Amino acid sequence: MQITRRDTLALGLGAAALTILPFRVNAAADDKIAEFTGGADTSGTGLTLTAPEIAENGNTVPISVSAPGATAILVLATGNPTPGVATFTFGPLAGSQDASTRIRLAGTQDVVAIAKMADGSFAKASSTVKVTIGGCGG
Amino acid sequence: MISRRDFLQVSMAASALLGASGFGSWSRLAAQQALTQDQLLQFDTFGNVSLIHVTDIHAQLKPLYFREPSVNLGVGGNKGAVPHVTGADFRKLYGIDDGSPSHYALSSGDFAALAGMYGKVGGMDRVATVINAIRADRPDALLLDGGDTWHGSYTCLKTEGQDMVNVMNALKPDAMTFHWEFTLGSARVQELVEGLPFAALGQNIFDAEWDEPAELFKPYEFYETGGVKVAVIGQAFPYMPIANPGWMFPEYSFGIRDEHMQQMVDEVRAQGAELVVCLSHNGFDVDKKMAGVVKGIDVILTGHTHDALPEPVLVGETILIASGSNGKFVSRVDLDVRDGRMMGFRHKLIPIFADVITPDAEVAALIDEQRAPFEAEMSEVIGQTEGLLYRRGNFNGTWDDLICDALLSERDAQIAMSPGVRWGPSLVPGQDITREDIFNVTSMSYGKAYRSEMTGEFIKVILEDVADNIFNPDPYYQQGGDMVRIGGMGYRIDVSKPQGERISEMTLLATGEPIDPAKSYVVAGWASVNEGTEGPQIWDVVESHISKLGTVPPIDRDSVTVTGT
Numbered sequence: 001m002q003i004t005r006r007d008t009l010a011l012g013l014g015a016a017a018l019t020i021l022p023f024r025v026n027a028a029a030d031d032k033i034a035e036f037t038g039g040a041d042t043s044g045t046g047l048t049l050t051a052p053e054i055a056e057n058g059n060t061v062p063i064s065v066s067a068p069g070a071t072a073i074l075v076l077a078t079g080n081p082t083p084g085v086a087t088f089t090f091g092p093l094a095g096s097q098d099a100s101t102r103i104r105l106a107g108t109q110d111v112v113a114i115a116k117m118a119d120g121s122f123a124k125a126s127s128t129v130k131v132t133i134g135g136c137g138g
Numbered sequence: 139m140i141s142r143r144d145f146l147q148v149s150m151a152a153s154a155l156l157g158a159s160g161f162g163s164w165s166r167l168a169a170q171q172a173l174t175q176d177q178l179l180q181f182d183t184f185g186n187v188s189l190i191h192v193t194d195i196h197a198q199l200k201p202l203y204f205r206e207p208s209v210n211l212g213v214g215g216n217k218g219a220v221p222h223v224t225g226a227d228f229r230k231l232y233g234i235d236d237g238s239p240s241h242y243a244l245s246s247g248d249f250a251a252l253a254g255m256y257g258k259v260g261g262m263d264r265v266a267t268v269i270n271a272i273r274a275d276r277p278d279a280l281l282l283d284g285g286d287t288w289h290g291s292y293t294c295l296k297t298e299g300q301d302m303v304n305v306m307n308a309l310k311p312d313a314m315t316f317h318w319e320f321t322l323g324s325a326r327v328q329e330l331v332e333g334l335p336f337a338a339l340g341q342n343i344f345d346a347e348w349d350e351p352a353e354l355f356k357p358y359e360f361y362e363t364g365g366v367k368v369a370v371i372g373q374a375f376p377y378m379p380i381a382n383p384g385w386m387f388p389e390y391s392f393g394i395r396d397e398h399m400q401q402m403v404d405e406v407r408a409q410g411a412e413l414v415v416c417l418s419h420n421g422f423d424v425d426k427k428m429a430g431v432v433k434g435i436d437v438i439l440t441g442h443t444h445d446a447l448p449e450p451v452l453v454g455e456t457i458l459i460a461s462g463s464n465g466k467f468v469s470r471v472d473l474d475v476r477d478g479r480m481m482g483f484r485h486k487l488i489p490i491f492a493d494v495i496t497p498d499a500e501v502a503a504l505i506d507e508q509r510a511p512f513e514a515e516m517s518e519v520i521g522q523t524e525g526l527l528y529r530r531g532n533f534n535g536t537w538d539d540l541i542c543d544a545l546l547s548e549r550d551a552q553i554a555m556s557p558g559v560r561w562g563p564s565l566v567p568g569q570d571i572t573r574e575d576i577f578n579v580t581s582m583s584y585g586k587a588y589r590s591e592m593t594g595e596f597i598k599v600i601l602e603d604v605a606d607n608i609f610n611p612d613p614y615y616q617q618g619g620d621m622v623r624i625g626g627m628g629y630r631i632d633v634s635k636p637q638g639e640r641i642s643e644m645t646l647l648a649t650g651e652p653i654d655p656a657k658s659y660v661v662a663g664w665a666s667v668n669e670g671t672e673g674p675q676i677w678d679v680v681e682s683h684i685s686k687l688g689t690v691p692p693i694d695r696d697s698v699t700v701t702g703t
Contacts, residue, residue, distance in 0.1 A: 052393045053614045056379040062349050062391075100349070108637075130615055132380060133603045 029076050029083040029112065036074045036087070036114055042124035047073070047115040049125035055105060058131035064100035067115035067123060073099065074116075079109025107131050173239055173256075173494050179271045184484040185474030186364035187413060188276040190269055193284025193441035194463035194561070196318075197294035197302050198578070199505045201258035201492030202563035204464050206446065207530035208246040211633055211703055214611025216423050221445035221460060232448050243466070243489035244446055250526050253566045256491060260465035262305050263497035263505055264490045268468045269309055270498060276472075278363040281311045282370060284441030284461070285419045288330070289318035290561050292516050292577035293508055298326050301508035303333070308504050313337040313359055317375035317382075317419045317442060321583045324387040328354055339372020339417060341402045346391040357402050366413055366475045369406035371435075373399065373418040375442055377617045381607075383584050383667040394424065394614055396431050403434040412478045415439065422460055423613035429453035436480040437471065442618045444530070444560045448487050457483060464563060466490055516574035521684040523571055525692025528564040529579060532608065532620050533631075533700060536693040537562055537579050541676070542625025544683030545662040549589045549673075552646065553597065554625030555663035558604065560618070567692070571684055573677075580664075580677045587664040587673040595655035598641055601629065606637040627653065627697070634702030647697060 033042075047067040055061045065073045065088070075085040088099040103111070108130045115123045212222030223231055225247045234240045242252035243259065272279050287306060288299030299322050306314075313336055320327055331338045331354055341357035344350060351357060358371040376394045378387070403414055416435050418425050421442040429438055430453050438458045446462030450471075461469040467487050474482040509516070529535040538556045545554035562579035565571060592600075600622065607617040621631075630643040644653035653659070664676040684690060 050397060054377055054380055054393075054617070056346075056384060056391060056393070128615075130606075130610075132607065133600065 026078060026080065026083045029078040032074065032076055032084055033112070033114060036072075036116070037122050040120075040122055042114055042122040044115075044117060044121040044123035046070070046117065047113060047123035047125045049111065049113040049127050051111050051127040051129050053128075054130045054132060058105045058107070060102045061105050061129060062100065062102050063111060064098065065113045065115070065125075066096075066098040067117070068097055069118050070097040070115040071118055072116045073097070074114045075101075075103070076112045076114075077103055077105055077109060078112055080104070080106050105129055105131050173491060175267075175495050178488055178491065178494060179268065181272075181275070181470060181472070181486055182484070183275045184472035185482060187366050187368060187473040187475050188272060188279035188364075189415065189437065189439070189469075189471040189473070190272055190279050190281045191284065191439040191459055191461045191469040191471065192265065192281070192465070193419075193439070193461050194286040194444050195262070195283075195302070195465050196286055196290030196463065196561040197288065197299075198260055198291060198464045198563065199262045199293070199301070199305060199508065201261035201264070202464060202578075203253050203258055203566055204260070204466050205249045205526065205528040205530060205564040206244060206246050207532070209531045209533060209700075211532055211609070211700075212423070213609045213633055214613075216426070216613065220447055220451060221422050221443065234448075239489065239491065240448070243491070244448060249528070249564070250566050257493040259492055260490050261492050261497060262309070262465055263499075263502035264492055264495040265465055265468055266309055266498035266501040267495050268488055268490065272470055276364075280313075280361055280363060280368065280370070280415075281309060282415070282417045282439055283311045283314040284417055284439055285314060285316045285374065286318045286441065286463075286561070287314065289321060289582065290578065291581060292574050293512055295577065295581040295583070296512060297508070298322050299330055303330055304508060305501065305504055307335060308501055311336050312361060313339050313370050313372065313417055315339050315372040315374050315417050315419050315441075316343075316355075317378065320378055320387045320390070321382050323583070324389050327387065331355070337370070337372075339370065340374035341371055341399055342376060342392050342395040343374050344391040344393075344395075346389055349391065352390060358406055360406070360409070360411065364475070367410050368413045368415060369409075369411035370415045370417055371399065371402050371406065373416055373420055375419040375618075376424070381617045381619065381667075383669065385669040386583065394420065394428065396428050399428065400432045400434075403432060407434055413437070413473065413475045413480060418442075421613075421616065421618035422458070423616060424618075425458055426451065426453055427613045429456040429458060437473070437483075439469070446487060450483070450485050455480075457485075459485065461487065463561065516572065516577075518573045519570045520573055520576065520681050521571045521688055521690055523565050523567065523569055523690045525567055525690070525694075526564060527571075527690070527693075529562040530560060530620075533698045534623055534695060537564075538623035539625065539693045539695050540684075540690060541580070541680055542623055544680045545587060545664070546625050548679045548683050549587060549662035551589060551626070551660045551662035552648065553592075553627045553659050553661045555600075555661060556623040556625070557665040558608075558620035558622050559665075560620060571690070573681065576677050576680050576684070580680060582665060584666065584671070585664055585676045586666070586671045587662060587676045587679050588666055588671050589660065589662045589673060591658040592661045593656060593658050594644065594653040597627075597653065597659065597661070598644060598655070601631075601641045601644075602637050605631060605633070605640045609633045609640065610637070621698075624697070628699075629697075630699040630701065632702035633700065643699070
C-alpha cells in the first residue's frame with residue numbers, strides 16, 4: 001500500500017468521503033447539454049471520444065475528441081463542481097475537426113462530449129474515467 | 139477457423155505426463171518415477187511457426203516452490219470462467235487426476251505433500267534446456283518474454299536487473315515487454331533497454347509530455363520464420379504509474395490504448411504480416427476483453443496475472459495463452475500459417491519440474507556467476523518455518539500474514555497493510571528461511587515500511603479503492619494483483635457490490651471492537667507509491683521479526699469473510 005501520513009492529511013476527511021462513490025452527474029451538466037443542443041436529440045454518430053479508463057493523474061487527464069464534419073464539440077466533466085471543460089468550434093476552413101486537451105477530474109466520473117454536425121444533428125460520446133488512489137499492482 | 143477437433147488435438151501437459159489415471163500413493167509414486175524429460179518435452183511439431191512464451195519470471199533464476207491460488211474470484215462476465223477456477227474445480231475442468239504432476243504444477247490443494255513428491259519447479263537453467271529442445275525441433279522458433287523479468291530477487295535488486303539481463307541474453311529472446319522493470323527508474327530502464335540485443339516492445343508506452351509513442355520502445359517488430367512474416371506487437375502493463383510509483387518514471391504514460399493497438403494491427407497487416415502476435419502484460423481478463431475489441435490479432439501471449447492454463451482460451455479467432463510465472467512454465471505454441479492466415483495451432487504448457495529436466499550447463503554456470511558475489515549474505519539462515527508459507531490468493535496468504543505480523547510488532551502498529559502482489563515463491567513446512575527467501579517476497583526499489591495514523595473512514599476508503607481495482611466488473615478497470623493484505627483487522631467483503639459498498643464489519647482484532655470511522659489508528663505498511671516515504675526497509679523488518687521467532691509456527695488466519703461469489 002501507499003498512504004503516507006502526509007497524504008492522509010492532504011486528503012482530509014471531506015475528500016476521503018467523496019472518493020468512495022463515483023461522482024453523481026452534476027445537474028449543471030444537463031443544463032450545459034440542453035443549452036448546446038437546444039434540447040435536440042443526440043443520437044447521431046461520427047464522434048469519437050478518447051480518454052483513459054483509469055487516470056494516471058486525476059489533475060491532468062489527457063482526452064481527445066474527433067468528429068469529422070462537426071462545427072462544434074462540447075466537452076463536459078459531468079462530476080466536477082463546474083462541469084464545463086471546453087467548446088471547440090471549427091470554421092469552414094478547418095483542416096480537421098479534432099481537438100486534444102488535458103482536464104482535471106475531481107473523482108471517478110463520466111466525461112461526455114457532444115458534437116454539433118454541419119447538418120444540425122448532434123452526436124454524443126461518453127467515457128468513464130476512474131480516479132484511484134492506486135498502489136498494489138501485481 | 140479453429141475446429142473443436144483441433145482443440146481436442148491440443149495436447150495437455152496432464153495427458154502427456156501421466157497417461158492412465160492414478161489413485162492412492164502407490165500410483166503417485168509410480169507417476170513420479172514415470173516422469174521423464176522426454177515426456178515433458180514430447181511434442182509433435184506442427185505447422186510452420188513456433189512461439190515460445192515465458193513471462194513474469196520475477197528474477198527467479200533458481201528452482202523454487204510455488205503454490206497456485208486457492209481463491210481467484212472472477213466477477214461480471216468472468217465469474218466462474220478460467221482463470222478464475224481453482225483447486226479441485228480446476229482439475230475437474232481439465233481432467234487432471236488428483237495427486238498427479240499436473241495437480242501439483244497447476245492447481246492448489248495438498249501442496250506441501252505433493253511438493254515432497256515432485257520437488258521444486260523452475261530454474262532458468264532448466265528453462266534453457268526446454269528452449270534449446272524446442273529450437274532443436276524448430277530452429278527459428280521465436281522466444282518472447284512477457285516482462286516482470288528484472289524484478290523480484292536479492293541479486294536483481296542489488297544489480298538493478300543486470301543479473302536477469304545477463305541470463306536472459308544467453309537464452310536469446312526475440313522480444314520483450316515490460317512492467318516492474320520500470321520500478322528500476324527510467325534512467326536505468328533506458329540504460330538496460332539500449333543494450334538489449336532484441337526488441338523492446340510496447341505500443342502503449344507513450345511520452346507523458348507529448349502523449350506520443352515513446353522513442354525508446356518500438357510498438358512492434360517483424361520476423362521471418364518458417365517462410366511466414368510474423369509481426370509481434372508489444373503491450374506493456376497499462377497501469378504502471380497507478381499501481382507502481384509513477385515518480386520513478388515520470389517521462390512515460392501507459393494505458394490500454396486499444397484504439398492505438400487496432401491501428402498497429404492494421405499497420406502491420408498492411409505491411410504484409412501474415413501472423414499477428416500480441417506480447418502482452420495486460421493481465422488475462424483485460425486481454426480477453428481486448429481480444430474482442432481489437433480485430434486481427436491471431437495470438438495473445440498474456441502475462442501479469444500469473445495464470446497458468448493448460449489449454450488456450452479462444453475469443454473469436456484469437457487464441458490466448460497463459461504461461462504462469464516465476465519460471466515455473468514454458469509455453470510452446472505451434473501454428474500453421476498459410477495464405478496469410480492462421481489455419482490451426484497446437485499448444486503445450488510445459489511445467490518445469492526441476493528434478494526432471496536437466497539443467498543447461500552453460501546457463502547454470504552463468505546463473506552461479508551472477509549469484510557468487512552475494513551468495514554468503516543470501517544464504518544466511520534467519521529462521522525456520524513449521525507451516526507452508528505462500529502468497530497467492532485474492533485475500534491473504536501465509537507469507538503476507540507473517541509480513542503483517544512483522545509490521546505490527548516491529549513497528550508497534552494496530553493495523554498492518556501489505557500489498558496484494560502476486561509474485562513471491564512459497565516455502566514448504568520444515569524449510570529454512572534464508573535472507574534470500576525474505577527478499578524473494580519483499581524486494582523492490584520502494585520497499586520502505588511507513589508508520590502513520592489513519593482514520594477508520596480512510597482505511598475503508600483504501601480497502602474500497604483496492605477492491606474496485608480487482609472486482610470492478612469491467613476488466614478494463616482492473617489493475618491485476620490481489621486485495622491489500624491486512625493484519626490486526628478483520629472485515630467482510632461482498633465482491634458483487636459496487637465501489638463503496640463492498641467492505642463492511644471492519645473489526646480491530648486486538649479488542650474485537652468495530653473500527654470507528656472517526657477514530658485514528660496506527661497503521662504500518664510498505665510499498666508506498668508516494669515519493670519520500672520514510673521508514674526501514676521491509677526486508678529488514680521481516681528479518682528482525684523472524685529471527686526473534688526462530689521458528690515460525692503454522693499460520694491459519696480467517697479474518698476476511700468473502701460473500702457475493
